[in-house]
Amino acid sequence: MKSLAILLTLTAFLYGCAEKPAQQQAAPPQPLPVAAIHTDTATTYQEYPASVEGAVNVEIRPQVSGTLDRVYADEGAYVSKGQPLFKINENPYRQALNNAKASQAAAEGALANARLEVEKLTPLVQNKVVSDYQLKVAKAALQVAQANVAQAKAQVGTAQINLGYTVIKAPVNGYIGRLLKKQGSLVAPNDPEALTQLSDVHEVHVYFSLGETDFINFKSQYAGSTLQDKIKHLPPVSLVMSDQSTYTLPGRIDMIDGQFDKTTGAITVRASFPNASGLLRSGNTGRVRLSLQHNKVAIVPQDATIEMQDKVFVYAVGDSNKVAKQPITIAGKSGSNYLVKDGIKEGQQIVLSGVDRLQDGMKISPQKAPEKAAAIAKN
Numbered sequence: 001m002k003s004l005a006i007l008l009t010l011t012a013f014l015y016g017c018a019e020k021p022a023q024q025q026a027a028p029p030q031p032l033p034v035a036a037i038h039t040d041t042a043t044t045y046q047e048y049p050a051s052v053e054g055a056v057n058v059e060i061r062p063q064v065s066g067t068l069d070r071v072y073a074d075e076g077a078y079v080s081k082g083q084p085l086f087k088i089n090e091n092p093y094r095q096a097l098n099n100a101k102a103s104q105a106a107a108e109g110a111l112a113n114a115r116l117e118v119e120k121l122t123p124l125v126q127n128k129v130v131s132d133y134q135l136k137v138a139k140a141a142l143q144v145a146q147a148n149v150a151q152a153k154a155q156v157g158t159a160q161i162n163l164g165y166t167v168i169k170a171p172v173n174g175y176i177g178r179l180l181k182k183q184g185s186l187v188a189p190n191d192p193e194a195l196t197q198l199s200d201v202h203e204v205h206v207y208f209s210l211g212e213t214d215f216i217n218f219k220s221q222y223a224g225s226t227l228q229d230k231i232k233h234l235p236p237v238s239l240v241m242s243d244q245s246t247y248t249l250p251g252r253i254d255m256i257d258g259q260f261d262k263t264t265g266a267i268t269v270r271a272s273f274p275n276a277s278g279l280l281r282s283g284n285t286g287r288v289r290l291s292l293q294h295n296k297v298a299i300v301p302q303d304a305t306i307e308m309q310d311k312v313f314v315y316a317v318g319d320s321n322k323v324a325k326q327p328i329t330i331a332g333k334s335g336s337n338y339l340v341k342d343g344i345k346e347g348q349q350i351v352l353s354g355v356d357r358l359q360d361g362m363k364i365s366p367q368k369a370p371e372k373a374a375a376i377a378k379n
Contacts, residue, residue: 009298028367034317034351037344038109039296044332044339045289047240052284054199056172057273060086061195063165065188068181073209075179076086078278079170079198086195088187093166097159104152106320111145118142171209174200175281201280204275206251208288209266221292227256235273237288247286249274294331297339304352312338315358317349 021198046122070087117138124130143157177197181187210218223229251273260267271288273280278304305312305328315323328343343349349366352356358364 007143009062029321029363030353030354030357031365032358034349034366035352035369037298037300037346037348037350039298042294042297042299042332042333042334042339044292044294046214046292047287047289048208048210050206050239050271050286050288051134051340052282052286053205053207054201055173055203055281055284056174056198056200058171058174058198058200059084059194060168060170060198061189061191062086062168062187063189063244064088064162066090066092066166066185066186068185068187069181071179073176073314075082075176075196077176079174079176083168083170085170085176088168089168090163090166093159093163097156097163100152100159100316102151104156107145107148107152111149114142114145116140135334163342170198172198172200173202174198175278177217177282198236201275201278201281203279204273204282206271206273206288207268208266208271209261211266212260214225215267217292218290220338226308229276235291237291239271239273239290240287242285246289247273249281251288293333294339294341297331297341298344299337300328300340300350301352302336302338304334304350305354306357310367314344315351315355316344317364317366319353320363321366322361323351323358325358325360327347 002050020230044342066088071092072084072086118135121130121135121138125132125135175198177199179196180193181195187298211223219227219230220234222230225231231253234253236251236252239247241247253269253271255270257268300314305314306325307313311327313325316326318324326343328338328340330338331341351364
């Protein structure tokens with residue numbers, strides 16, 4: 001029994017000696033890629049849903065009532081200013097003009113007769129053959145006759161205008177929309193629907209909206225003491241079409257609405273694009289792409305960040321190669337990178353990958369970052 005106790009004691013002693021070195025041996029620091037941060041100027045792009053309208057969109061409506069006798073232009077056709085589009089039956093208006101001309105002729109005859117009466121009575125009054133009263137009556141009748149002639153001429157002018165309205169002409173160059181009335185239809189100025197629409201699209205206006213926060217950021221990006229000054233300093237904008245292609249010509253922002261929409265909380269902005277080829281039409285949709293310039297920002301790969309409780313952090317490498325978690329302020333996003341405007345300093349080293357395995361105060365073995373990752377961090 002004594003020998004067995006000694007053997008057990010010796011075994012326990014040897015086992016304890018074997019375990020102690022294993023427990024005292026610490027794990028080596030993790031080798032992780034790091035890079036120094038450099039600030040620079042960067043540009044990001046923001047896209048906003050947009051609608052396209054022609055520089056001039058005109059509703060074509062009749063100005064007189066009647067039957068539509070002719071339709072000269074087809075849907076979608078390009079027409080020039082002054083070109084006839086529709087013809088309303090002119091017969092009633094032609095007869096109204098003839099009647100007005102006849103009334104004018106009668107008024108002019110009455111005027112001639114009134115003049116003759118004044119001319120006849122004038123010497124008789126001078127010779128005291130008739131009383132002065134009769135001459136005054138004749139002169140008053142002459143004034144009435146003159147007024148009747150003026151009124152008749154105005155009626156002739158109105159009849160001529162109405163007759164001219166029977167031919168509806170294009171007020172501007174542009175493209176014809178759908179023809180909502182066909183030949184033979186009865187049309188009137190108070191019809192709820194227009195005959196068609198005419199769009200002048202040699203230049204198009206693209207409308208989009210900015211929320212209040214976006215608008216404040218938008219204004220802070222560019223020089224100028226007033227909004228009009230800032231508009232002059234805005235860079236060109238691009239239009240992304242519905243098929244994801246980019247319109248070949250750049251546009252410029254030339255108008256910002258005077259107030260926010262109380263319903264949507266957004267303000268309307270207009271950009272104008274040249275469209276000599278007619279590729280864009282009223283009713284097109286797309287997205288306006290704005291470029292925003294960010295000064296003194298660092299470009300940090302998203303893989304180098306970690307998000308916790310709606311905040312974004314990086315791990316900065318400090319003394320003795322120990323890492324510390326630091327919150328950063330994101331100014332924008334460019335591809336798979338964040339633009340950081342606050343939270344890290346020029347020249348500070350951060351861990352570029354493997355941050356999900358790190359904790360505050362952990363020691364690492366800094367490794368030279370791959371060339372691509374280092375180039376991103378250095379911008």
